[in-house]
Amino acid sequence: MxxxxxxxxxxxxxxxxxxxxxxxxxxxxxxxxxxxxxxxxxxxxxxxxxxxxxxxxxxxxxxxxxxxxxxxxxxxxxxxxxxxxxxxxxxxxxxxxxxxxxxxxxxxxxxxxxxxxxxxxxxxxxxxxxxxxYEEYTAGSIMTTEYISIHANQTVHSAMQILKNEAPNAETIYYIYVIDKDKKLVGVISLRDLIINEPDEMISEVMNERVYSVSVAEDQEEVARKMKDYNFLAVPVIDFQGHLLGIITVDDIVDVIDEEASDDYSKLAAISDVDSNDRGPLTAAKKRLPWLIILLFLGMFTASLIGRFEETLDKVAILAVFIPLIAGMAGNTGTQALAVAVRRIAVGDLEDQSTIKMIVREAGTGLITGTICGVVVTLIVFIWQEDIFLGLLVGISILATLTVATIAGAFIPLIMHRLKVDPAVASGPFITTINDIISILIYFGMATLFMQYLI
Amino acid sequence: MxxxxxxxxxxxxxxxxxxxxxxxxxxxxxxxxxxxxxxxxxxxxxxxxxxxxxxxxxxxxxxxxxxxxxxxxxxxxxxxxxxxxxxxxxxxxxxxxxxxxxxxxxxxxxxxxxxxxxxxxxxxxxxxxxxxxYEEYTAGSIMTTEYISIHANQTVHSAMQILKNEAPNAETIYYIYVIDKDKKLVGVISLRDLIINEPDEMISEVMNERVYSVSVAEDQEEVARKMKDYNFLAVPVIDFQGHLLGIITVDDIVDVIDEEASDDYSKLAAISDVDSNDRGPLTAAKKRLPWLIILLFLGMFTASLIGRFEETLDKVAILAVFIPLIAGMAGNTGTQALAVAVRRIAVGDLEDQSTIKMIVREAGTGLITGTICGVVVTLIVFIWQEDIFLGLLVGISILATLTVATIAGAFIPLIMHRLKVDPAVASGPFITTINDIISILIYFGMATLFMQYLI
Structure with a gap:
């Protein structure tokens, strides 16, 4: 190459x-x-x-x-x-x-x-x-009308003739769609099947009546998933009465899969879209600043929350040492749960029962990881600071934080999905900030409660 | 549907x-x-x-x-x-x-x-x-040997006969590859072209001699990118002497694109791979714990770093309030820069000059976002705490942190790419932790230096 x-x-x-x-x-x-x-x-x-x-x-x-x-x-x-x-x-x-x-x-x-x-x-x-x-991001917006269609009462030979004439203009010639007199889609035959069968066979005899189609208003991501699962090179698009409107070819689907994945990725990193073009720093800064400013204000809110515990901090300054650890772990586990939830929603693996099952599963996962991390932290802090109460405080905070943060990470995108908001928007940084707040409330709440053991 | x-x-x-x-x-x-x-x-x-x-x-x-x-x-x-x-x-x-x-x-x-x-x-x-x-993730590992090949001195008609015979077993019949007597790849003809041309034409006359092929050892991601760019339904795989070994079809490429995108996504979220299957919480916890434990120890290191500034914290407890804000902003901006760098590497948009250009661009971006965020923070802290020195301390820390964190976010994946390590491994959490450390050193370093103005 x-x-x-x-x-x-x-x-x-x-x-x-x-x-x-x-x-x-x-x-x-x-x-x-x-x-x-x-x-x-x-x-x-x-x-x-x-x-x-x-x-x-x-x-x-x-x-x-x-x-x-x-x-x-x-x-x-x-x-x-x-x-x-x-x-x-x-x-x-x-x-x-x-x-x-x-x-x-x-x-x-x-x-x-x-x-x-x-x-x-x-x-x-x-x-x-x-x-x-057709609206953007629907099947209609990515379909083309340059497809080949024939009628069921034709022979393989005459179908081949039509194909030869239309081949230079059609976007794909590898599937030929069979329609009735009302233009309703009734079957499909692949070029492979046309070639294998005898010229005098009737199309109605050799066509596949079980045609997989997508509706014109269907989300392009949904269409992409179907074509990927079924390994289609093209899929017909129909209106709600079953009329053939167009086809979607696999090359457009490859672009959709790539775009959608890149989109989820960008949102997880809090950038509106990955600018792979070589633009100047001013353009890049302009794209990233809106997110940074929002996150800045959310961060300020977290700061004001810690500010309320200034008295506690004044008495036990060592508490401050573990803030980034606890907040960071909450952010990490929340992002993990979020990523799993967003991908599951993206692959459409989401019926009603499985939503509840997923939350229960995430709660279990959070409890297990929280317990293990909590025990490890308690031991390290105890050995380092020679203070078992401080160790227990940090350890139990980690346990509680990880459990709650994991559930939040899974729950928030699910809720957004229900509210018809793209769950990927609930991106890493937002989950992280929400989990920052949760973790600080848990940590300082417990510290204030058990103050007498810490001084 | x-x-x-x-x-x-x-x-x-x-x-x-x-x-x-x-x-x-x-x-x-x-x-x-x-x-x-x-x-x-x-x-x-x-x-x-x-x-x-x-x-x-x-x-x-x-x-x-x-x-x-x-x-x-x-x-x-x-x-x-x-x-x-x-x-x-x-x-x-x-x-x-x-x-x-x-x-x-x-x-x-x-x-x-x-x-x-x-x-x-x-x-x-x-x-x-x-x-x-063939090694995993190479062209060889995803190719199939069920392709159709013909010789240049055949006619279109005889090629169609071969195609009819082999159609039931070949993975794709839409491209037919032309080889010489040594099995070297010399041309390609699409089924579309076979159909359009007259039966008595010679293949050598109608074939396309400019065949795009990939080498058997080529990375599958590279192959996927080419097939996506060129809209190929299949691409031939050759050894270094130009012998035809097999073909890769678009359905396998769709899976590769999906997997690789999902892989980058998972790494950004610090999970080894997104388990969309419905496994129990124990399996999920087992997959996520290794990352969490590593991040826990990195977090402990950050904590010990803050521990060194305990004296400073003891004197000015309010400093603790802004730790999550500064560390968080460093993490956010680093993740943004990382995501851009990882995607640019993934789309192969990376020659020698552009590496330096990219770092310069990111430094400029960091400086711009840092200055704006720094000014905003200085004002907010001044209004909130009525202390211009504290405001300036936090603001300048944000400026310095954002600049350094943005450069680090872009630089680290580029270095890893040079060292032939998958840059996506340098995932969000690692960049975030490194930036935590950088930000805390800057913040507390400056606070200790200007202590006299803060008390």
């Missing part, structure tokens, strides 16, 4: 020099040989001047393939389009797979969308208009 | 009653109509007695399809196999796709593997033996 990388670098240099010397033919020869993903990677690295030249070297159809493969640069779509001649831009959008074109148009304002759709070829504009209706 | 779920539940009930009334035909009729994933889901829910009955109802080939679709239950493979007749088990393993069979065998000890391979059909055993050599 390093050979390939070297080759690619050489080609990129050749492309750049072809651009600057205005050698159209040379440029096209090399560029169109590249995989569209590499074409897109080259394109996004260019400056405005070179991009303007490039637009004049490619047809709208060729440019469409480039645009379909631009990843992680959604915020640049508008810039790119504004650099193009509007008719060229509209033609290019019309040539893209409808689902990809919709992704681009979703980054523009309504007036811009309307004007591109007006210039565009009617059929393409109609397809795109339909897809634009 | 809820209709489908209801239907599935009814079918599962019917299957259970067929099992208990020993109605083989009834059972087979319903069971074999199910998608293999649903077959597997039903299978893992059975108790040992019912499983034993089920083995006698299915052929090794039918059972192989079930086994290929068992997910997240790797630790049960051994149990299931031990319940079967050894010849039946060996036959079943031989009927599975070789890569899936290897996944199962990897869970057994060497003696068990050897004995199954001895009973098994020679050809299948040979394929499996080859795959067993």
């Amino acid at each position: 390093s050979d390939e990388r070297e080759k690619l670098e050489l080609e990129e240099e050749a492309l750049l020099s072809a651009l600057s010397s205005h050698s159209v033919d040379e440029f096209r020869k090399i560029y169109l040989e590249l995989h569209p993903y590499d074409q897109a990677k080259f394109f996004v690295k260019l400056d405005e001047h070179d991009r303007s030249t490039l637009y004049t070297y490619l047809s709208p159809e060729e440019m469409a393939a480039v645009f379909e493969n631009i990843k992680d640069e959604d915020d640049q779509y508008e810039t790119y389009l504004s650099e193009m001649d509007p008719t060229f831009a509209a033609n290019m959008l019309g040539q893209m797979y409808a689902d990809d074109a919709v992704d681009v148009l979703n980054e523009l304002n309504k007036d811009q969308v309307a004007s591109y759709l007006t210039i565009m070829d009617d059929e393409a504009a109609e397809e795109i208009r339909e897809l634009l209706h | 809820s209709d489908e779920r209801e239907k599935l539940e009814l079918e599962e009930e019917a299957l259970l009653s067929a099992l208990s009334s020993h109605s083989v035909d009834e059972f087979r009729k319903i069971y074999l109509e199910l998608h293999p994933y649903d077959q597997a889901k039903f299978f893992v829910k059975l108790d040992e007695h019912d499983r034993s009955t089920l083995y006698t109802y299915l052929s090794p080939e039918e059972m192989a399809a079930v086994f290929e679709n068992i997910k997240d239950e790797d630790d049960q493979y051994e149990t299931y196999l031990s319940e079967m007749d050894p010849t039946f088990a060996a036959n079943m393993l031989g009927q599975m796709y070789a890569d899936d069979a290897v996944d199962v065998l990897n869970e057994l000890n060497k003696d068990q593997v050897a004995s199954y391979l001895t009973i098994m059909d020679d050809e299948a055993a040979e394929e499996i033996r080859e795959l067993l050599h």
